[in-house]
Amino acid sequence: MIEIQLTVNGKDYTVNIEEDKRLLDVLREDLGFTGVKEGCSEGECGACTVIMDGKTVNSCMVMGFQANGSNIVTIEGLEKDGQLHPIQQAFIDIGAVQCGYCTPGMILSAKALLDKNPNPTKEEIREGISGNLCRCTGYSKIVKAVEKARGYEDES
Amino acid sequence: MRMSLDIVGKNMIRVDALSKVTGKAIYPADVYMDNMLYGKTLRSKVPHAYITVNTKEAENIDGVIKIFTCKDVPTNEHGVVFKDHEVFCSKKVRRIGDPIAFVVATDIKTCDLALEKIKVNYEEIEGVFDPISAMKEDAPKVHEGNNIMYHYKLRKGDTEKGFESSYVIAENTYKTHMVDHAFLQPESGVSYIDEEGRVTVVVATQYPHYDREEIARALNISEDEIRIINASIGGAFGGREDISLQIHLALAAKEIKRPIKVVYSREESFISHSKRHPLIMKYKTGADKNGKLLAMEADIIGDTGAYASWATNVLRKAGVHATGPYYIPNVKVDSIAVYTNNPFAGAMRGFGATQPPIAYEQQMDILAEELGIDPITIRMKNMFKKGSETATGQILTESVPLEECLNKVLEDMDLNLDRKGAY
Secondary structure, three states: OEEEEEEEOOEEEEEEEOOOOEHHHHHHHHOOOOOOOOOOOOOOOOOOEEEEOOEEEEOOOOEHHHHOOOEEEOHHHOOEOOEOOHHHHHHHHHOOOOOOOOHHHHHHHHHHHHHHOOOOOHHHHHHHOOOOOOOOOOHHHHHHHHHHHOOOOOOO | OOOOOOOOOOOOOOOOHHHHHOOOOOOHHHOOOOOOEEEEEEEOOOOOEEEEEEOHHHHOOOOEEEEEOHHHOOOOOEOOOOOOEOOOOOOEEOOOOOEEEEEEEOOHHHHHHHHHHOEEEEEEOOOOOOHHHHOOOOOOOOOOOOOEEEEEEEEEOOHHHHHHOOOEEEEEEEEOOOEOOOOOOOOEEEEEEOOOOOEEEEEOOOOHHHHHHHHHHHHOOOHHHEEEEEOOOOOOOOOOOOOOOHHHHHHHHHHHOOOEEEEOOHHHHHHHOOEEOOEEEEEEEEEOOOOOEEEEEEEEEEEEEOOOOOHHHHHHHHHHOOOOOEOOOEEEEEEEEEEOOOOOEEOOOOOOOOOHHHHHHHHHHHHHHHHOOOHHHHHHHHEOOOOOEOOOOOEOOOOOOHHHHHHHHHHHHOOOOOOOOOO
């Protein structure tokens, strides 16, 4: 067992974990952030996407101990004072949600993109979510939703 | 007066959209309960073998609570139409991935260790992996009796006469492959005994009522002693119509009386659930000089793998749709489902209507080419309109907007039918 410290959605945590535990399991099992989804366990589907120190990572591909000292944002951290993040609102308004299993990862990839590039082209949006699979084939509406959220002002 | 509609034709916000964009939607794997145990399934590593199973050593591992096998299931069978699946294989495995045992332990690592220590003796027997060979008299038998498990026949008019009067005939064989649904959320579930003493299974399923019926039958208890809670479903596309972990979970909760959780890996998900039926479609289609279709014969063979699942319905639908949306006066279709030792095939988006277009649309293109007419023209000449009669004798009296649709496509593509090779 090793002890790691990390910040998730602005809150500090210290957890004792087994050395072979993945960040995905630390977030879901130890800290209860079940909005982080497991789809393929090998970094292909993007369902387990979280933002780690400003960059998106597949949390199934990051070991727990590698996250020591890092700052993580999960889907649960996007709402501010009961207000949905503009990307979340856009996903609802456009109807970019079907089975919902890819949704947390999609929204976080979109956030990481818009944080860096507030005015991406359609092509850049497609590239930004290219690591996230949607099997309900809802890509058009997902891209549309990110376009709608484009240019949002991140107050965080 | 036309009724005004509140929902149809309008964009509505999904009732579950808010929970899904905030990560609050609960899929079965998101359920954690106090005192919860974990379960894992031992699956066949070979496609066709007689088996004997010894769980003694595995049972002695610290942390293993119980290992379930066929001996623990009162009625060891299930299946959406035919009860040809076993809950756990008793004498024989029929495909790679057939369930043999179910380990319940305090944690997942102990489950994995126990799976390794269960001794399965495989006495391998010859398997059959393509449906054409499987149809032969002397082919290895996947179940008792013949491997041909369904034969749908459609007969209309006289195809021989139709071909005699045909100016062109196209004869070709088309094959489609197996497809996995690859829904994004692998199978998972949690079972427990609820406050009213009911065996409760939280699962992402397309058929909660069927699941309850199958559990009741397998466990030999009444349906009102069972509760299925359908959690959020991470995609299904037909792949969650058959039983996966429901009976294993219910059986374990009933015996152990503690919550039990199962989460399949992506690999186990691929290995265990159904696929789209691969079809072999032999087509013969005849038309007159002007491109009017006169006769069609189709032999469709579907590989349903080790189990029937929805094969009867899927192959029937493939047969019913064999002409495509075209009027043909003389039709003969034989659509057959065959057992093999491949992964079993079942429901997947389209249910047998998806594969035949590969065949009948290419037949149309080939006939058009041979007649030197436009592929759109040949379709316009033959397509279903209001009042058309289908191969099964149905008169289409309601909306049949195919002509309108194709005209709109032509208009928007700015195609001129008079131009040679316009497509």
